[in-house]
Every structure is written in structure tokens, then in C-alpha cells.
Amino acid sequence: MGIHDDLSEFLTSRRAKLTLADVELPDFGGRRRVPGLRREEVALLAGMSAEYYKRLERGNAAGVSEAVIDGVSRALRLDEAEYAHLTDLVRAANAGTHPKRRRTTRTHHLTSGMQQTIDAMSTVPVFIQNGRLDFVAANRLGRALFSEMLDDAPAPANAARFVFLDPRAQSFYQDWEGNTRQIVAILRAEAGRSPYDRQLSDLVGELSTRSDLFRRLWGAHDVREHRTGVKSIHHPVVGDLDLTFQSMDLATDRGLQMLVFSAEPGSASHDRLQLLANWATTANTVTSDAIPADPLR
Template identity: 85%
Template sequence: MGTQDDIREFLTSRRARLTPAQVGLPDFGGRRRVPGLRREEVALVAGMSAEYYKRLERGNASGVSEAVIDGISRALQLDEAEHAHLHDLIRTANAGAHPKRRRPVGSSQLTAAMQQTIDAMSTVPVFVQNGRLDAVAVNRLGRALFSEMLDGARPPANAARFVFLDPRAQTFYQDWEGNTRQIVAILRAEAGRSPYDRQLSDLVGELSTRSDLFRRLWGAHDVREHRTGLKRVHHPVVGALDLTYQSMDLASDRGLQMLVFSAEPGSSSHDRLQLLANWAETKASSEVSADAEAEVEAAARED
């Protein structure tokens, strides 16, 4: 699907969720062929001609200004993520516009200094991802927390593939349905920012082919930023965990986002997270001991 189609379907889906009363217009009744606002009503609230808005909704974004985008955003009551998404779509579609140059997310690697930093954060799980939701780096506790996703996955492990294609995800995430919607909305926003990312297009195509649910949610054109929230999981080792997360973009590694998870002090989730940390440390120590023993045996055979 091209950018013009994305603009049309995004705007159509946003006005379909509003009523005249919600935007301060009288409803004179009569049969509406489609749900929500008419194009003329959006144009009226946005302060532009109906013909101009209709042309934009058909995907003709040539010369659209910031003021026009702001007016449409106010009329359609777009949130911050939706406003940014519309801006990205129009920027791409604008005649003569050049896509914003970004470091390809597929080649993003964590700097040695940043890897050292997250490894030092030993009391909280840390997960670093790119815009496609590939796992780029984790610390020890992060690997333990997301072992269901990471262990045995073909590299790079990807949160969207895990949620939609791995049956274990439905047990791991206590609100699996909510996570499916969040994942798709995050990928939609990234697709608007990076319209020429071939690996992202391939991922969307794969998930659309293999998951009816993904295909349906993708068609809703919802977008979302991944900044803060609650993640409720059921870990196979320690059980239920209610974790808050904070995310931040890494200035030293453009295109990457670091998520840090924590549990409320004194809660059962806090105790279980400590148990998970102890389990991860014991497991790592056992693996080191096994490697050392193998080296000794190999050296003995050489002698």
C-alpha cells in the first residue's frame, strides 16, 4: 500500500470515530453513508475548504503546511502520536519531499559503553530495541525476564513475531490482547517514520500473511508511542509479575530505545523479581563453571 492510501485510510479511520456533537457541531439528522464525521464537517472544524480537505484525504498532500496539519489534528482530536504520524505521512507524500535520513535500524548496534552501562544495571531488567521491535541488547535480568522470547528465536529476536506467532506469548503476557494492539500501533508509527525500511516492510508482510489478527489490527491504522506503562507477565520460573516500564531514546545510538522495568517495593512482584535475579545469577555461574570444566577437559586431552 502506498503513502497516499495510508493518508486516506488513516484520516478516514480517525473521522469515523467522531460524532458531530464531539466536535461542537449540530447534528441535523439524515442518513449517513459512513460512520462518524463527513469530510465537509472535518473541513469546517479545521478551518479550510471542503474541496481542499477532500483533496488531502485522497492523498494529494502537495504543499500542505504545518498550520494545515495542526488544524486537521485539532478537528480530528488526534493525540500526540497520531499528530506525529500524520505529519510523517504527509512529509513522505509531499511532492519533492525527501524522507528524513535516519540511521538504518537494521544496522543499529549498541556502543560498548552503553552495553557496559546496561550490564551495570543489575537490579532491574533492561531491554534495548529498534523501531522494528528487534531485540538489540539486554542485561542479564532482561534476558531472564524475556527468556520465552529470546531463547531459541532466530536472530534477531522480535517482539512482534513472538506476540503473534509464538503460542507461548498468550501465556507469558497476562493481557495478551492488549499487547497485540500495542505492538501493531507501535509498528504503524514506525512505518510512518521509516517508509522505506525494507526490513520493516518484510516484517509487516510476514505477519500479515501468517496472522489474521495482525492483518485486522494493521488495517485499523492505530498508532502509539512506547513511553511508559504497566507490563503484566507470567514468567515460567517465578510466576506473575506486574512491572512498570519507562522507555528512553538513546542519543548515543540513534534509532534505539531502552526500556527499563521495575516492580513496586514491598510488592509480591518485587520479591519475585529478586528471585528471578538470583535464578539468573545462579544460571550464569553454572554456565561459567561448565565452560571452565570443558576447557580443562579439552586441555587435558591435548596433553
Template identity: 75%
Template sequence: MDNQDDLSQFLTSRRAKLNLQQAGLPDFGGRRRVPGLRREEVALLAGMSSEYYKRLERGNAKGVSESVIDGISRALQLDAAEHSHLQELIRSANAGTRPQRRRHPRRTQLTPGVQQTIDAMSGVPVYVQNGRLDAVATNRLGRALFSPIFDDAAAPINAARFIFLDPRAQDFYREWESNTREIVALLRVEAGRSPYDRQLSDLVGELSTRSDLFRKLWGAHDVREHRSGIKRIHHPIVGDLDLTFLGLDLTTEPGLQMLVFSAEPSSASHDGLQLLANWSASHSIETNSAESTTSANHSPDK
């Protein structure tokens, strides 16, 4: 990934989203050759010279201070996720092309203590992912809830690969289109944080090659945080579910996020989630029983 190019394209895309009225600037008429604000207008709003801002939008982030970042964020009306993303892009652009050590190693599994904790949360689905949206761990109900993602999929299990490349995703996610935008925005955030992640670059390259929609959304440079919201799915076993989720960063497992899902009490989704919990428990018992029988039949004593 080209760090300077990403910075340039992000700033250009945010500038194109604002008009004069939104920015509080007077409109004197006349033809405007670019969508949104001009560079000079952003510089005016940010309190800096036009040449300085132009240099920054070309990807030259040398010596950019926090006050400058704050000024640009105000001028472009960036939200918290966009502001944080801009900071990461500037950090990466300043690093140039020199290989950088990852601030935290990419985790691919949980420590036994954390896995034990999420297994104990048996009444709610729990799903743990890394920044690339690889599935790192689940509890039993979490795996049951997202069973289509795990079925017949090669490791690493990845939410982005499922939603863009697996035809079942459009049935599973009842708001599939908005979910595709969310997925790409999350990957954009991770690309800003980890521009030297080869596996992330490979994933983006694969999805860009195989999905026209992904390629279009990736070019929009939208970013967002994944903290809370509603997930509406159609589960193949229990039907429609409307679930509230909370995204919690695991401080003991840097780079991992735990998603916890729940349903409104006494709702149809709550009943459906309970039915799924009962199904997953009985299915687990049946699977363990079958494995035990198979093991016994192959015992040397038989």
C-alpha cells in the same frame, strides 16, 4: 508501503472514529452514509475548504503547512502520537516515490560504552529495541525476564513476531490482546517514520500473511507512543509479575529505545523480580563454569 495511500487511510480512519456530538456539531437528523464525520465537517472544523481537505485525504499533501496539520489535528482530536504520525505521513507523501536516505542508520547493536552502562544496571531488567521492535541488547536480568522471546528464536529476535506467531506469547503476556494492539500501533508509528525500510515492510508482510489478527489490527491505523505503563506477564520461572516500565530514547544511539522495568517495593512482583535476579546470576555462573570445563577438556594439553 504506499505513502499516499497510508495518509489517506489514516485520515479516513480517524474521521470515522468521531461522531457529531464528540465534534461539537449539531445533529439535524437524517441518514448518514458514512461512519463518523463527513469530509465537509472535518474541513469546517479545521478551517479550510472542503476541496482542500478532500484533496489531502486522497493523499495529495503538496504544500501542506504546519498550521494546516494543526488544524486537522484539532478537528480530528488527534493525540500527540497521532499528530506526530500525521506529520510523518505528510512528509513521506510529499517525498513521493523517490528513494529517500534514512535520517539515521538503523542500529542493530550498542556501542561498548552503552552496553557497559546497561550491564551495570543489575538491579532492574533493561531491554533495548529499535523501531521495528527487534531486540538489540539486554542486561542479564532483562534477558532472563524475556527469556521466552529469546528461546529457540532465529535472529533478529522480534517482539511482534513473538506475540503474533509464537503460541507461548498468550501465556507469557497476561494481557495478550491489549499487547497485540500496542505492538501494531508501535509498528504503525515506525512505518510512518521509515516508509522505505525494507526489513519493516517484509516484517509487516510476513505478519499480515500469517496472522489474521495482525492484518485486522494493521488495517485500523492506530498509533501510540511507548513511554510508560504497566507490563503484566507470567514468567515461566517466577510466575506472575506486574512491572512498571519507562521507555527512554537513546540520544547517543539514534533510533533505539531503552525499556527499564521495575516493581513496587515490598510487593509480590518485587520479590519475584529479586528471585529472578538470583536465578539468572546462578544460571550465568553455571553456564560459564560448564563452558570453561568444556574448553579445558578440549585443550591440547589434555
């Protein structure tokens, strides 16, 4: 499926979610052959001709301006993440006619200075990932928190593979179903930003083949930003944890996202997070002690 199809299906899916009451249009009755709004109704709300909007919904983004995107976004009641996704799809649809503009998969490496920085953040778990949700780096507590996903996983460990293909994920995430929707929505947004990322396409293909749930959620075309929220997990060592997370894009390592987790002071989760930090330090010390000293030193 190409980027023009993605644009078409995204607009169709957003239109299907709206009713006449949602957009304050009169309902004159009669049978409606499609769910949600008709194309003509979206065009009316967006302030453009029905033929122009039909062309856009068929994936023809030639000449689409920012004003058109704004009008369609208002008509479809798009949120911030959906607006950004529509902009990315329009840009990619136009760039698709110029092969030289196509972007290829980027390999991300964390700078030594950034690794040193997150290692110094010893009281909170820090986890760094790319747009495909591949694991890139973590501090010691971050590795301990996500040991279920990172241990024994082929490189690169990937959050989407873990959630959809590893049975342990269903007990690790207390709201596993909510996490499946969030993962797919994040990958959808990344697919709009990086439509020619071969590794992302391969990941989506693999998950679509191996998971019926992923395939169904992918077809919904939902998108979401991953900026802040609460993760409720069941860690195999310390038990239940309710952690607030904050997500930040790394200006020094473009394409990477840093997630920092914390627990409310005085809460059971805070105590258990401290217990996990102690366990991680002890486990690391035992591992280091088990390594024979270099006889040449």
C-alpha cells in the same frame, strides 16, 4: 500499498471515529452514508475548504503546511502520537516524489559503553530494541525476564513475531490482547517515520500473511507511543510479575529505545524479581562452569 494510501486511510479512520456530538456540531438528522464525520465537516472544523481537505484525504500532501496539519489535528481530535504520525505521513508523502530522499533500512549496534552501562544496572531488567521491535541488547536480568522470547528465536528476535506467532506469548502476557494492539500501534507509528524501511515492510507482510488478527489490527491505523506503563507477565520460572516500565530514546544510539522495568518495593512482584535475578545469576554460573577451560591459557 504506498505512503499516499497510508495517509488517506489514516485520515479516513480518524474521521470515522468521531460523531457530531464529539465535535459539538448540530445534528439535523437524515441518513449518513459513512460512519463518523463527513469530509466537509472536518474541513469546516479545520478552517479550510472542503476541496482542499478532500485532496489531502486522497493522499495529496503537496504544499501542506504545519498550520494545515495543526488544523486537521484539532478537527480530528488527534492525540500526541496521532499528531506525530500525521506529520510523518505528510513528510513521507512529499518525500516520495524525490527518490534520493528515501531512507533505507538502518542496522543498529549498541556501543560498548552503553552495553557496559546497562550491565551495571544489575537490579532491574533492561531491554533495548529498535523501531521495528527487534531485540538489540539487554542486561542479564532483562534476558532472564524475556527468556521466552529470546531463547531459540532466530536473530533478530522480534517482539511482534513473538506476540502474534508464538503460542507461548498468550500465557506469558497476562493481557495478551492488549499487548497485540499496543504492538501494532507501535509498528504503525514506526511505519510513518520510516516508510522505506525494507525490513519493516517485510515484517508487516509476514505478520499480515500469517496472522488474521494482525491484519485486522493493522487496518485500524491506530498509533501509540510506548513511554510508560505496566506490564503484567507470567514468567515460567518465578510466576506472575507486575512491572512498571519506563522507555527512553538513546541519544548516543539513535533509533534505539531502552526499556527499564521495576517492581513496587515490598510487593510480591519485587520479591519474585529478586528471585529471578538470583536464578539468572545461578544459571549463568552453571553455564560458565560447564565450558571447558582453554588448554592454551
